[in-house]
Amino acid sequence: MTGQLVPGANAALTAENPGLTAVVVGIHWDQIASRGPSAELVPVAIVCGPDGHVLSDEDLVFFNQIESADASVRYLAESDQEEIDVDFASVPNAVDKIVFAVYLDPDPRSPKDLGSIRSMSVRVCAPDGRELVAFPLPSERNHLINAVILGELYRHRSEWKFRAVGQGYTTGLTGLRTDHGIGRAR
Numbered sequence: 001m002t003g004q005l006v007p008g009a010n011a012a013l014t015a016e017n018p019g020l021t022a023v024v025v026g027i028h029w030d031q032i033a034s035r036g037p038s039a040e041l042v043p044v045a046i047v048c049g050p051d052g053h054v055l056s057d058e059d060l061v062f063f064n065q066i067e068s069a070d071a072s073v074r075y076l077a078e079s080d081q082e083e084i085d086v087d088f089a090s091v092p093n094a095v096d097k098i099v100f101a102v103y104l105d106p107d108p109r110s111p112k113d114l115g116s117i118r119s120m121s122v123r124v125c126a127p128d129g130r131e132l133v134a135f136p137l138p139s140e141r142n143h144l145i146n147a148v149i150l151g152e153l154y155r156h157r158s159e160w161k162f163r164a165v166g167q168g169y170t171t172g173l174t175g176l177r178t179d180h181g182i183g184r185a186r
Contacts, residue, residue: 003133003134004133004134004135004136005133005134005135005151005162005164006135006164007135007138007164007165007166008163008164008165009135009163009164010161010162010163010164011124011132011133011161011162011163012156012159012161013124013132013133013153013159013160013161013162014088014159014160015159015161017126017132020088020126020160021087021088021089022085022086022087022088022089022126022127023085023086023088023124023125023126023127023132023153023160024083024084024085024086024124024125024126024127024129025045025083025084025085025086025100025122025123025124025125025151025153026081026082026083026122026123026124026125027043027081027082027083027084027100027102027120027121027122027150028081028082028120028121028122028123029041029081029102029117029118029119029120029121030117030118030119030120031116031117031118032116032117032118034116040104040105041102041103041104041105041114041117042062042063042102042103042104042105043062043063043075043081043082043084043100043101043102044060044061044062044100044101044102044103044176045060045061045062045068045073045075045084045086045098045099045100046059046060046061046098046099046101046176046180046182047059047060047061047068047072047073047091047095047098048095048096048097048098048099048180049094049095049096050096051181052096052097052179052180052181053180053181053182054180054181054182055069055094055095056069057182057183059073060182061073061074061075061084062075063075070090070091070092071087071090072086072087072088072090072091072092072095073085073086073087073091073098084100085127086098086153088160095155096154096155097152097153097154097155098152098153098154099149099152099165099180100122100149100150100151100152100153101147101148101149101150101176102120102147102148102150103146103147103148103169103172103173103176104146104147104172112146113144113145113146114145114146114148119136119137120136120137120148120150121134121135121136121137122134122135122137122150122151122164123135124151124153124162132162133162133164135150135151135164135166137150137166138166144168144170145168145169145170146169146170146171146172147168147169147171147172147173147175147176148166148167148168148169149165149166149167149169149176150164150165150166151163151164151165151166152165
């Protein structure tokens, strides 16, 4: 299986790739060069339970917290601009999905939207580098948004699938926090 997805499309990862126990999720973007401050993008993986909320704040994976509480999801900077590794065998049963998003650093000197982003994509690869699926994000809305959910790995019965999402936020990190219960006491 390899192919490009459109928003809302799903791909069966483990069902179509018997023996697949881990994936590498690569996030890549091309930015228009600027003489002033440029958009500083922050990729994040949000490890969620069945309610769609993060299991704990330790299950938010990004540059400042490079692995989930159980170490099944890890942040790396490798061949794509950013990489997040997921070890399916180590993901606890309480995890229903892992959301992959990018938000604009809220530094007041930064641009206020993703207008300088020419293109953005997410791809899911086997550990050996073989691409399983890719989702090139439609860019026509970048001038209005400052965060976007690229896609999500989710459980379907005993299998793992990937869904291309492409949901943009005009409320940035605040919108992601609200929708996924980040920072709430449990």
